[in-house]
Amino acid sequence: MDTPYSIGKLNLVTDAISRNKAVVAAGQTVSAGEVILSVPSLVTSLLPKWRGKRCDLCCRNIPTRACSRCKEASYCSANCQTRAWKAHHRRVCPLLSSGFHLSHAFMSQSAEEQANADLLLSLWGLASQTAEDESWDSEEPDMALQDLASDPIHCFKNLVLHPHARALPALPRSLLSSHPKFLNSAWSRFDCNNFVVHNISSLEPESGAYALGIFPLASRCFNHSCSPNAWSAFRLRAGQVWLEVRALENIPSEAEVSIPYLDPVLPFRERHLRLSQIYGFECSCKRCNLEKQLALPTLPPEGSVLLEAAVTEAVFASSEEWEMHRWGAEVLARLPASIRHEEFMKILSTRFESQVHDGPYAEAWLTGRALLALCLLMYPLNYPITGRSMWILL
Numbered sequence: 001m002d003t004p005y006s007i008g009k010l011n012l013v014t015d016a017i018s019r020n021k022a023v024v025a026a027g028q029t030v031s032a033g034e035v036i037l038s039v040p041s042l043v044t045s046l047l048p049k050w051r052g053k054r055c056d057l058c059c060r061n062i063p064t065r066a067c068s069r070c071k072e073a074s075y076c077s078a079n080c081q082t083r084a085w086k087a088h089h090r091r092v093c094p095l096l097s098s099g100f101h102l103s104h105a106f107m108s109q110s111a112e113e114q115a116n117a118d119l120l121l122s123l124w125g126l127a128s129q130t131a132e133d134e135s136w137d138s139e140e141p142d143m144a145l146q147d148l149a150s151d152p153i154h155c156f157k158n159l160v161l162h163p164h165a166r167a168l169p170a171l172p173r174s175l176l177s178s179h180p181k182f183l184n185s186a187w188s189r190f191d192c193n194n195f196v197v198h199n200i201s202s203l204e205p206e207s208g209a210y211a212l213g214i215f216p217l218a219s220r221c222f223n224h225s226c227s228p229n230a231w232s233a234f235r236l237r238a239g240q241v242w243l244e245v246r247a248l249e250n251i252p253s254e255a256e257v258s259i260p261y262l263d264p265v266l267p268f269r270e271r272h273l274r275l276s277q278i279y280g281f282e283c284s285c286k287r288c289n290l291e292k293q294l295a296l297p298t299l300p301p302e303g304s305v306l307l308e309a310a311v312t313e314a315v316f317a318s319s320e321e322w323e324m325h326r327w328g329a330e331v332l333a334r335l336p337a338s339i340r341h342e343e344f345m346k347i348l349s350t351r352f353e354s355q356v357h358d359g360p361y362a363e364a365w366l367t368g369r370a371l372l373a374l375c376l377l378m379y380p381l382n383y384p385i386t387g388r389s390m391w392i393l394l
């Protein structure tokens, strides 16, 4: 195998289907729980509902003060404000001061597009020395992993482009006319490469989301799998958002390290649709190949007690077998298709939360066991969300 470049235990190797993939270096192994890569964000942008509630630079959820000029960005400390000013805000502040956030074009966008527009603005602020550079016109030639790691802007330029051009989000007019090359070039990498920054205190990752972030090296390295052997988490430390990729299981030498780009509990067809629309590829992981042979999941019926019993029985009564084949036709095919419907986990977790707080407590135990069984069945081994439901149950 061609393994020319490495960072720690990671190598980037050429792949015919996905351009490059991260693999564990030859002769090395990664242990379950080990941090494989830890990188600070190049830039982040708070989701609109968090503006003014978290610091615009370090993203901590503590009291903030608004920038006295634009009154839009807000920071938890003079230190964060100064760092943000030097990094990008001094260029973005005049655009925000002229009322961009109050413009009809901005206000009429979805919350996600607003966050994308803010992220693109900050990236422009950060990269503006090179924003006019003709090099934003074309892709960077492939670079060594060490060079990608030491130069995040070049690493960003080296990311894969979205297969279908999408209209830019609303941006200040003066910027659209002065830096069209930069904006179009940067935007074409957004969907395939940006991360939703969230915490895992919620069973549903989306509801713990508070920002969007660009972590070019992590984007450049990790491919998707619906049965991944690693996952990404976000830490707020040293005044920055960090992305950590951790091993979910022991990963042998030369094996590919993959992360899930979306919630692994989504049904097969939903995953395929999103992966092809957002990232432009067909997933051919082991789990997809098995699940595409199964019947379409139907909406769980009211009550769903029989489904709960079936999933609990399948997971806890045959522990050795399901561990080996949990995504195999052997286990999934003999369970009702509704357990693979994304509503089923939502129904169970809502009911569990309510029973844990208000009773009946004996039923909370049964619902909790079914929820844990479903998490064990549908999520990758050691996935943190499974740990959370186990923790509540114990």
Ligand SMILES: C[S@@+](CC[C@H](N)C(=O)[O-])C[C@H]1O[C@@H](n2cnc3c(N)ncnc32)[C@H](O)[C@@H]1O
Residues within 6 Å of the ligand: 017, 018, 019, 020, 021, 158, 159, 160, 192, 193, 218, 219, 220, 221, 222, 223, 224, 225, 279, 280, 281, 282, 283, 284
């Ligand atoms: C965040 S990048 C991953 C790094 C990418 N392989 C590279 O060389 O830059 C996401 C893109 O990688 C490719 N990709 C990621 N996972 C894949 C997979 N399981 N199968 C095929 N292509 C994949 C797709 O083109 C996707 O839009």
